[in-house]
Amino acid sequence: MDHGALEREQVQRLARLCRLDAPDHELDDLAARLAAVLGYVARLDALNLDGVLEMPHVGDETNVLGEDRPGPQLDRQTLLDLSPQIFDCFVRVPKVLGEGGGA
Amino acid sequence: MNAAIDRAGALNGRLNAFTQIFDSPGAPRPGPLSGMPVAIKENICTRRGLSTAGSRILEGYRSPFDATAVARLLDAGAVVIGKTNLDEFGMGSSTEHSPHGPTRNPWDLDRVPGGSSGGSASAVAAGIVPVALGSDTGGSIRQPAALCGLVGLKPTYGRVSRYGLIAYASSLDVIGPISRTVTEAARVLQVIAGPDEHDSTCSKRPVPDLLTSLESPVENLRIGLVRSMLSGANHPAVNQAIEASAARLADAGATIVDVDLLDPDIAIATYYIVAPAEASSNLARFDGVRYGRRAAIPNDASLDDLYRASRTEGFGPEVRRRIMLGTHVLSSGYYDAYYLRALKARRLIRNDFDRAFDTHALHALLMPVTPGPAFRIGEKDKDPLALYLEDVYTVGVSLAGLPAIAMPAGMTEGNKPLPIGVQLVARPFDEPTLLRVARTLERLSPPMNFPA
Numbered sequence: 430m431d432h433g434a435l436e437r438e439q440v441q442r443l444a445r446l447c448r449l450d451a452p453d454h455e456l457d458d459l460a461a462r463l464a465a466v467l468g469y470v471a472r473l474d475a476l477n478l479d480g481v482l483e484m485p486h487v488g489d490e491t492n493v494l495g496e497d498r499p500g501p502q503l504d505r506q507t508l509l510d511l512s513p514q515i516f517d518c519f520v521r522v523p524k525v526l527g528e529g530g531g532a
Numbered sequence: 533m534n535a536a537i538d539r540a541g542a543l544n545g546r547l548n549a550f551t552q553i554f555d556s557p558g559a560p561r562p563g564p565l566s567g568m569p570v571a572i573k574e575n576i577c578t579r580r581g582l583s584t585a586g587s588r589i590l591e592g593y594r595s596p597f598d599a600t601a602v603a604r605l606l607d608a609g610a611v612v613i614g615k616t617n618l619d620e621f622g623m624g625s626s627t628e629h630s631p632h633g634p635t636r637n638p639w640d641l642d643r644v645p646g647g648s649s650g651g652s653a654s655a656v657a658a659g660i661v662p663v664a665l666g667s668d669t670g671g672s673i674r675q676p677a678a679l680c681g682l683v684g685l686k687p688t689y690g691r692v693s694r695y696g697l698i699a700y701a702s703s704l705d706v707i708g709p710i711s712r713t714v715t716e717a718a719r720v721l722q723v724i725a726g727p728d729e730h731d732s733t734c735s736k737r738p739v740p741d742l743l744t745s746l747e748s749p750v751e752n753l754r755i756g757l758v759r760s761m762l763s764g765a766n767h768p769a770v771n772q773a774i775e776a777s778a779a780r781l782a783d784a785g786a787t788i789v790d791v792d793l794l795d796p797d798i799a800i801a802t803y804y805i806v807a808p809a810e811a812s813s814n815l816a817r818f819d820g821v822r823y824g825r826r827a828a829i830p831n832d833a834s835l836d837d838l839y840r841a842s843r844t845e846g847f848g849p850e851v852r853r854r855i856m857l858g859t860h861v862l863s864s865g866y867y868d869a870y871y872l873r874a875l876k877a878r879r880l881i882r883n884d885f886d887r888a889f890d891t892h893a894l895h896a897l898l899m900p901v902t903p904g905p906a907f908r909i910g911e912k913d914k915d916p917l918a919l920y921l922e923d924v925y926t927v928g929v930s931l932a933g934l935p936a937i938a939m940p941a942g943m944t945e946g947n948k949p950l951p952i953g954v955q956l957v958a959r960p961f962d963e964p965t966l967l968r969v970a971r972t973l974e975r976l977s978p979p980m981n982f983p984a
Contacts, residue, residue, distance in 0.1 A: 440856075447812065447859050448819075448836070449852055450844040462916050463857055469917055470801040473873050476880065483875035484882060486703040487933030487960075488690045488733050507596045513826035522821055523835045 435460045435467070533557060536569035536613050540660045548635045549645075549654035552581045553614040565723060566609030571655045571664035574615040575622055576707060577696035578602050585698040586620045586630040589818045589846025591825040599696020600731065601665060601707045601724040608723040613661060616651030620848045621815070622669050622700040624648050625922040626912065627676070629850050634909050637680060638983050640948055643906040646676030646922075652710050653680040657982060663711040663720050667697055669704045670803050671901075671926025674938035677710050678901035678953025681940045681980040683970070684710045685717040688960045689933035690735040692721070693728035701810035702733070704930045712980075714971045717937070718742045721963065737961060745964050750972045751785035753965070756892055758899040760792045761925060767904035773942035773952045778898055780976040781969070789892045793899075794884045798877060799928030804920060805861050805874035806931065812858030815851070818843060853916075882932040889959055896969045897957040900925045901938045905950035925955060935963050937970045940980050951980060 435443075437456045440463070444451035451459060505518065514521040540553045551574050560567045572578055575585040577595035584590040602612065619629040627635040627650025637645040638658040645654040649666025653676035656664050666673040668686040677684025685708045692707045699705060709720040725739045757778050762771045778788045820826040820842025827841035847855065861870035888894065902922060912918040929936045936957040943949040956973070958966035 435860075443856050443860055443863075446863065447852075447855050448816075448839040448843050449847070449855065450840050459853065459856070462853055463860065465916055466804055466857055466920070467860075467870075469920075470805055470870065470874075472797060473801050473805075473877050476798065476873075476877055478873060478876040478880070481876040481879050483872060484879035485875055486733070487882065487931075488703075488735065490690065490733055490735060492732070503596050511593070511596070511823040512821065513824065514821075520821060523829070523833055523838050525835050 435464055533560070533567060533569045533611050533613070536661055540614060540655070543658050543660060546636065546641060547638060547654050547658055548633055549616055549651045549658065549660070550614040551617050551632050551651065554580060554612065557611045557613055560609045560611050561607065563607060563609030565605065565719065568610045568663065569613045569661045570605060570610045571614050571616045571652055571661045572602060572612055573618050573649050573652050573664070573666050575618055575667060575698040576602060576665055577698065578612060578615065580612065581615055583615070583698065585622070586618045586632065587846065587848070587851065588631050589820075589824050589843065593824050595696070597696060599707070600693035600728045602696065604724050605665075605720070616649070616655055616664060618651055619648035620851050621698065621811070622648040622667055622672055623811070623850055623854055625671065625675055625919055626909075627651060628909060628913070629848055631848075636909070637906045639681065639950055640906065642908055643950070644679070644909055646679035646906065648672040649710060650676045653677055653682055653684070656680070656682055656710050656712060659982060663709050663716050665707055666710050668706050668708055668930065669700050670807060670930045671923040673708050673710060674901050674926050674936060674953075674955060675922060677938040679906040679951070681951030681982065682710055682712060682938070683714055683717050683940070684708070684938040685721060686929070686936050687721060687725060687963060688735075688935040690733055691725050691935070691961065691963065693731040693734040695728055695730035699814040701807040702814060703810060704807060714937075714939075714967060714974050715743075715746060718746055718967045735961070740964050742964055742967055745968055746971045748968055749785060750781065750969055753895040753969060754787045754789055754893055755781050755969065756789050756791035756888055756894040756897045758793055758897055759790045761796065761899045765903060766900060767944065767952075769942055769944045769952045770900050770902070770904060773954050774898060774900060777941045777954045777973055777977070780973060781898070784972050784976060786969070789894065791888045791892055791894070791897070793888060793928070794881060796924045796928060799881055799931060800920060800924055802874045802877040802881060802931055803923070803927035804857070805870050806878060808854040808858030809862050809871050810858070812855045812862065815847070815855055818846065820846065878931045881928050885932045885934060885957075895958065895965050899955050899957065901953040901955040905944050905952055929957050934958065934960055935966050937966055939970055939973055939977070941973070941977055
């Protein structure tokens with residue numbers, strides 16, 4: 430596979446996936462910087478990784494089912510107060526249904 | 533304590549180590565750290581003041597709770613005098629990438645303090661607080677400690693709860709102390725370490741006594757000197773500091789064994805896939821809706837427009853790049869080639885450390901922290917890889933989840949000498965041995981003459 434090189438369209442698509450805007454005048458610089466890192470990490474291709482198990486984390490803790498009991502929690506007003514825009518006891522967002530619902 | 537606050541106020545204009553200084557800190561509680569003034573990196577949540585992780589997207593964010601590490605410090609009697617500057621979300625090695633502007637190194641104000649916990653390191657090196665909390669994902673405690681002539685302790689992954697640490701890369705992030713002495717670092721780790729029901733990745737192993745064994749002799753200990761890292765690409769003072777430290781430990785009765793590890797370039801390549809991948813997922817929560825900063829958008833804009841506008845305005849350029857890089861390596865068609873390969877390489881790196889410890893029956897490894905001393909502000913801004921390579925000796929340890937400590941071990945020559953650090957690494961959860969070796973090295977090393 431061709432490591433590194435990224436087309437402008439690919440960078441734009443990536444930005445969309447990330448919910449970021451990538452204005453046209455930044456695309457070339459972004460593509461070059463991403464390509465530099467991807468070019469560097471390509472040295473992993475030289476490793477023999479046959480039969481090596483993936484290691485997503487190092488911890489020795491395992492999942493356990495906790496007892497289902499109520500505990501202390503933050504109250505609604507405290508959490509609402511964190512939001513930049515609230516209306517009554519709701520977090521305000523743009524229309525998500527019908528026209529304009531791009532999400 | 534008031535002295536610490538006064539000194540912070542007097543020096544911060546020059547250093548920009550603190551993003552906030554708290555006045556009237558209140559009476560300390562009784563406890564093992566009673567009355568100790570501490571500073572907290574701003575990606576660690578405190579009920580008092582702001583916890584923005586150095587990002588505009590969390591502008592004005594006040595945490596409704598204290599991080600577990602902070603709560604334990606307060607319970608032990610420590611007093612938080614302020615929050616310290618960092619590279620946005622911990623992504624950087626210079627503390628230049630913050631909406632608050634760059635933090636400066638007290639040894640030379642034209643130079644960076646390292647990062648991302650540069651504000652914490654600068655505050656301790658300037659004698660404002662004896663200890664500050666930092667966080668280390670790929671070297672963010674150890675590298676600034678080394679560049680500021682300090683002790684920087686990255687505990688084993690899972691030794692300290694991450695509850696209340698604003699996540700960058702969850703499988704790597706660890707909270708730890710930056711201090712002037714090994715003993716202070718041990719005192720703080722003793723308090724903040726241990727199981728926490730709020731963090732399921734926090735180890736349930738009990739925390740051993742870290743203080744009583746600190747002064748024990750190291751006569752029977754075997755230390756591996758990673759000779760392959762004494763590269764010609766390092767500043768000569770780095771290699772000298774390693775050789776001098778090995779000689780000091782040998783004088784104390786330890787056995788020094790030459791060992792080799794995988795090429796550190798492999799660790800850098802692995803890290804710059806794994807960390808951005810995790811970051812792209814962790815930072816998806818910042819949407820301009822539930823907390824932090826919300827972009828102004830036209831009335832007819834969609835929810836998606838709000839997300840994009842808030843995130844584009846809120847994240848700095850390096851954070852946006854890492855989110856994109858992480859999204860790329862996780863995306864369909866690239867996942868196997870990048871992310872899965874990196875997870876396998878991570879296993880090789882951990883196995884390589886285990887092999888070195890086992891084959892030579894080692895108690896600790898001795899290696900560099902950084903390739904050189906503190907660099908000038910702006911010096912590594914142009915080339916994205918130059919800054920990444922600052923982490924070349926620290927990221928492997930992070931990927932393997934091992935405990936490590938950066939120790940001051942020498943100075944560069946010239947009319948403005950700069951501190952040089954060395955790194956000790958131990959087996960998982962063997963902080964007692966790590967600290968004992970560090971304390972021995974500290975006793976035998978020339979004292980740091982901190983700038984007034």
